[in-house]
Amino acid sequence: PPPFVPALKSDDDTSNFDEPEKNLRAVPPSRHLNAAGFSGEDLPFVGFSYIKALGAFTKSESILSGLDSPAKTSSMEKKLILKSKELQDTQDKCHKMEQEMTRLHRRVSEVEAVLSQKEVELKASETQRSLLEQDLATYITECSSLKRSLEQARMEVSQEDDKALQLLHDIREQSRKLQDIKEQGQCKQKIK
Numbered sequence: 001p002p003p004f005v006p007a008l009k010s011d012d013d014t015s016n017f018d019e020p021e022k023n024l025r026a027v028p029p030s031r032h033l034n035a036a037g038f039s040g041e042d043l044p045f046v047g048f049s050y051i052k053a054l055g056a057f058t059k060s061e062s063i064l065s066g067l068d069s070p071a072k073t074s075s076m077e078k079k080l081i082l083k084s085k086e087l088q089d090t091q092d093k094c095h096k097m098e099q100e101m102t103r104l105h106r107r108v109s110e111v112e113a114v115l116s117q118k119e120v121e122l123k124a125s126e127t128q129r130s131l132l133e134q135d136l137a138t139y140i141t142e143c144s145s146l147k148r149s150l151e152q153a154r155m156e157v158s159q160e161d162d163k164a165l166q167l168l169h170d171i172r173e174q175s176r177k178l179q180d181i182k183e184q185g186q187c188k189q190k191i192k
Contacts, residue, residue: 006016 009015
């Protein structure tokens with residue numbers, strides 16, 4: 001990887017580049033076209049490189065030559081090894097986190113599928129419960145009606161029993177009276 005990755009704020013961000021020095025070279029006001037036609041000499045240079053003063057070049061050379069010393073090279077190598085190890089550790093952590101995220105996404109999908117299944121089962125259970133409640137209400141109404149009919153039948157049977165007992169009593173009474181009349185009739189015949 002490169003030693004420095006610039007942060008960009010937009011596609012045309014130039015904050016990481018040095019400002020070019022103004023070239024104070026005078027442009028002649030008018031140029032004559034040469035015989036060949038268009039030459040492009042008066043067009044501006046479009047690019048990223050420019051030439052600085054010789055002093056700046058020698059300064060950067062001295063910095064590079066200072067980096068060539070064995071102590072600085074060893075120090076830079078150690079830093080590079082440490083940074084490489086940090087990068088590897090970070091990449092490993094990143095990979096583990098990606099695996100964990102994948103696992104968690106899979107688990108969320110499984111739980112959502114189970115939840116959806118349970119919602120379907122719950123709706124089916126609620127429908128079944130509603131039907132059973134309607135059946136129960138029908139049975140309760142029917143049971144109440146049957147209890148009333150049974151009570152009415154008991155009352156009618158009781159009344160019929162009372163009538164039968166009364167009739168039996170009346171028959172016995174009539175039979176006793178008839179017996180008395182017969183006995184009186186036989187007594188009268190014996191007396192005569």
